[in-house]
Amino acid sequence: MSYQQIERMTPAAAPARVGQGTAVEQSRAVAEVQAAVLVARQFPRDEAMAIAKMRTACAQQELAQRAFFRFPRGTSNVSGETIQLAKELARCWGNIQFGVAELRRDEEYGESEMQAWAWDMESNERSSTTFIVPHARWAKGKAEKLADFRDVYENNANNGARRLREMIFTVLPVWYIEQAKSACAKTLATGSGDVPRAQRIADCVGAYEAVGITVDQIETKLGRPSAKWTDMDLGQLQVIYQSIQRGEVTADEEFPAPRVTVDEITAPAAVPDAEQSSTWPTAAQAGSGAHA
Structure with missing residues (x-):
């Protein structure tokens, strides 16, 4: 193992001191979490009301049209539920916090370390995942490095949204998600x-x-x-x-052009006979009939 690899694996030392702004932010974050847990315990969710909110939301065309995604992978298509649907279900269920954050950005190696999480403050069920996002995009059969900061941000946001969707669905009841999917599909169909x-x-x-x-x-x-x-x-x-x-x-x-066979290309064009011709008169016939 080279010295550069060992140096990369060694975590960076924490700063010896913490600024006043950082200390205030840390205290505020702790107090905010404590308050959220306290409120969730004092005002537990009403599951019947949560289901009613979900059904009302899924009955809206604006949400149903954004509830599902579809993209190609290899020779097939992958489909599923979007982050928009996951966020709306979390809002309707209540007492859930979620987020995604970029923990570290390594410009030398062209990657970002990110974390997505979701937390049911009432049941204290928390799900999180930490993952690495390369600063690259797969295009034309190869990975193309991203140089623009905006492209890096959008790439991180897209990858973070997919992980966040899974974290939210992890803390939500399966039956609740399935009812929402059926309701959105019904809205799209009707x-x-x-x-x-x-x-x-x-x-x-x-x-x-x-x-x-x-x-x-x-x-x-x-x-x-x-x-x-x-x-x-x-x-x-x-x-x-x-x-x-x-x-x-x-x-x-999704709709590939129909393939043309060799027989169809080489086959002579069919000439309709008089019995199979259209009943509408041609331009010449119409002209001659006008002078008759």
Whole structure:
């Protein structure tokens, strides 16, 4: 092991003295935690009210549209719940604190040490994780080093949000999370509630056509014509559309262009006969008929 590796593994010594501002902040943080624990014990959560708040929140289209994510990984797609849904569920459940912090930034080795945590102040259940985030982004099959400070910040924030989501879900009851997921999926599937399904299908097709995806591509993906799309189909399409809008997945990845076989390329073009031609008159026929 080289001297540089040993030096890196050795933790930096703490400063010999603590400034007045740091001491005040440390005392304030301790007092804040003590007060939060005391309030949580004095005013315990009402689970029935928490469930009612959750159902009201999940019935909103604005939350349901941001509740799920979808992105490609290898030859498949990964989907799940977003940090926005996790934060909203923590707010509705109550007496929960959470956060993510950058503990150390190493410019020499191009990485940040970060920590994400969530704490149920009432049950005293706490979950935390410490992780290393390289100052790099995977693109074009290789890791590209990030030089811009803003890119480093956004990269740390994105990685921290994913860990924070998992920490929040760790301290929340599983049944509570599953009910919220079902409620959000139902909201996506039914839309505003008073809009007919035919109108919602038309709106869906129009939104996808605006980003260059045809109705034929959607029908191929779902395996059924648009007239037979179900509420669950519309909910799935809503999640995919929002993921495309957020840049989590591209339209080509979700709706690849159909492959053209050699036989289709070399096959001669079919010429319709008179019996199979359209019943609408051609321009020449229309012109001659006008002078008859």
